[in-house]
Amino acid sequence: MFDNTHAHITTWVIAIILFFVAVGLHNAGKAKGMKVVHMILRLFYLLIILTGALLFWKHQGIDPALYGIKGLVGIWVIGMFEMLLVRMKKGKDTKVFWMLLALSLIIVLFLGFRLPLGIHIF
Numbered sequence: 802m803f804d805n806t807h808a809h810i811t812t813w814v815i816a817i818i819l820f821f822v823a824v825g826l827h828n829a830g831k832a833k834g835m836k837v838v839h840m841i842l843r844l845f846y847l848l849i850i851l852t853g854a855l856l857f858w859k860h861q862g863i864d865p866a867l868y869g870i871k872g873l874v875g876i877w878v879i880g881m882f883e884m885l886l887v888r889m890k891k892g893k894d895t896k897v898f899w900m901l902l903a904l905s906l907i908i909v910l911f912l913g914f915r916l917p918l919g920i921h922i923f
Contacts, residue, residue: 805918806856806918808852809849809852809853809856812845812848812849812852813845813849813875815845816842816845816846816849816882819838819841819842819845820842820882820885820886822838823835823838823839823842823886824885824886824889826838827886827889827890832890835886835890839886842882842886843883846879846882846883849875849879850875850876850879853872853875854872856918857869857872860917860918863916863917863918864916864917867912867916868916870912871909871912871913871916874905874908874909874912875909877901877905877909878902878905878906878909881898881901881902881905881906882902884898885898885899885902
């Protein structure tokens with residue numbers, strides 16, 4: 802099952818979509834809808850971490866250091882998703898967190914596509 806990255810990529814693509822749906826619901830003033838989407842997104846955080854960990858353990862002999870760094874940056878992306886949504890709910894400033902999210906997302910996607918299991922775009 803974890804000879805390829807399909808399950809992992811599917812979970813993080815759905816999570817990114819859910820994140821932007823939650824942001825859109827917040828901007829539209831639909832707090833209850835945002836809360837539901839936010840809870841579903843938290844489930845996808847767990848699925849992302851689970852599929853990523855299974856891929857790491859299955860293929861750790863390829864390049865454990867870079868895959869470990871990718872895993873840590875992936876956790877950073879999830880943290881930025883969560884921090885942004887919580888700070889938006891509380892009405893706090895989110896500019897720095899948007900920049901950190903963009904930076905971490907660029908790094909994790911670059912590493913993911915660059916490493917041997919990824920699609921070699923770069």
